[in-house]
Amino acid sequence: MTQAPERSRTARRRHDREIIALAVPAFGALVAEPLFVLADSAIVGHLGTAQLAGLGIASALLTTAVSVFVFLAYATTAAVSRRVGAGDLQSAIRQGMDGIWLALLLGAAVIAVVLPTAPWLVDLFGASDTAAPYAITYLRISALGIPAMLVVLAATGVLRGLQNTRTPLYVAVAGFMANAVLNVVLVYGADLGIAGSAWGTVIAQCGMAAVYLWVVVRGAHRHGASLRPDIAGIRASAQAGVPLLVRTLSLRAILMIATAVAARLGDADIAAHQIILSLWSLLAFALDAIAIAGQAIIGRYLGAGDAQGARDACRRMVEWGVAVGLALGLLVVLSRPAFLPLFTGDAAVKDAALPALVIVAVSQPICGVVYVLDGVLMGAGDGPYLAWAMLLTLAVFTPAALLVPALGGGLTALWAAMTLMMAMRLVTLWLRTRSGRWVVTGATR
Incomplete structure (x- = not known):
């Protein structure tokens, strides 16, 4: 026992x-x-x-x-x-x-x-x-x-x-x-x-x-x-990269749309958005590091034919993603008063950024799981699914973001839409991971 x-x-x-x-x-x-x-x-x-x-x-x-x-x-x-x-x-x-x-x-x-x-x-x-x-x-x-x-x-x-x-x-x-x-x-x-x-x-x-x-x-x-x-090998590398290119372009489109919407909200909002986006990108580095580990570890387990080892490693990395996300979220909440003065002394910019930063903090555990599962599926070579999932996420995020200026809520509403985007990614990645279809063993997928 x-x-x-x-x-x-x-x-x-x-x-x-x-x-x-x-x-x-x-x-x-x-x-x-x-x-x-x-x-x-x-x-x-x-x-x-x-x-x-x-x-x-x-x-x-x-x-x-x-x-x-x-x-x-x-x-x-x-x-x-x-x-x-x-x-x-x-x-x-x-x-x-x-x-x-x-x-x-x-x-x-x-x-x-x-x-x-x-x-x-x-x-x-x-x-x-x-x-x-x-x-x-x-x-x-x-x-x-x-x-x-x-x-x-x-x-x-x-x-x-x-x-x-x-x-x-x-x-x-x-x-x-x-x-x-x-x-x-x-x-x-x-x-x-x-x-x-x-x-x-x-x-x-x-x-x-x-x-x-x-x-x-x-x-x-x-x-x-x-x-x-080797022409055949180079062609195979390019073909494997195309779905990930689609995924990356979709993500870039999401960030560009968010910036364009923030610009329509006013100077204070776009300034606050740039500050928050810089912080969001910095936090992403910490979470992406776990995802990179996931790519390497999952690929190795699947190549060795150890499907259960890959599942166990995925589960443990998800736990890491949640824990690191919670820690980063708490850090964002506690550091808000000291963080914003480093970038601006404008009271209007601070007022726009403070509630949006709370949204960013709350979303970090979600981001932690998303980055981990993204890395797991990349390590499994599941690029086509990642491409379709990101296109679907882009389709959901775009109308939600574009409605922000009309419905009101300012920058806080825009970052709520960004959190919706991450939640959509979480759902699509979780469903794929739970299905087990990514667990394909062998030296090649």
Whole structure:
């Protein structure tokens, strides 16, 4: 009678160790990425307002372009971890190389589009006559680093699939430090202005990609995996990424609609919305770290044919998601009085943000489960379902958000609609997880 509970506790402790070992370094790497833009902003900001405005526009365009291709990391993690679970490291690394080749091809395509259309893209974002030249300069130079950025995404997916989240952390921290130093030297030492900031970022990103490639190539040589591009493998990587691309675009559409609605509510509301959205994104990093652990762990269990182990790991990660969500929600409630003055002294902005922050706090346990289940289904390679579920969520959220200006409620009502969106995601993900249809074992899905 006592053996079963003891085995259960042992299993939970094993899952806890796995989750912590993968999630903590993943969180560090996730947080390091936005620091690139933060460092650039701090350095360029001293050049002048027009330069900083130009950087803001160009960074928004670059961030959007790169985030669209985040499937390079997600799909590669799932595919590689399955093969690791099956004990076929050679095939795992070969699959990872296909993802890296796909990243290089996509990066070249993005450069071909961005360089000639940079002025039009900057104008589309409403850049002023004074800021536009700086935005175009930064965008065109930084676009040269996009292939490296996409290689970093794909190679990060390879290492996560290999159950290694420490190396991405080390590379991200080193890249941030190199970027900061290069920016100072090139912007002020070489007197290149905003162009120096762009070149510093490109050099740092290329250095990060080179380190990743060195690690992956060394692993390929060790396990006898081919480094040559394989058309069939690249095509398979692209096909696996298409549903996740649809999912990502749907999520981006939700965020854009929310921002557009907030802008219609008034200046105080859009300012408060931007503050809350920044906090929401920061909280998402903590929850996404558990999801990344879920991708790697679930893929490995399914690849090893251990369906029950995958279910047990899923259940434990959900418990982690709820616990971390509750802790983050409590932190948001307690820190509201100190948090808002860091961003604004405007009483109207504070009045708009305070009740909306309560909604954000209450929603964090829901967000915790959503992120975990999202990662579980990604690790299982269940991309098509995730795409359809996010499209359905977009269809539910859009009318709810667009009705906010007409029905009233201000920013609080808008963030209630955002919580409805997360609740919709929770329902769709929970139904899929409960059905068990995601539990498909084997080295490939």
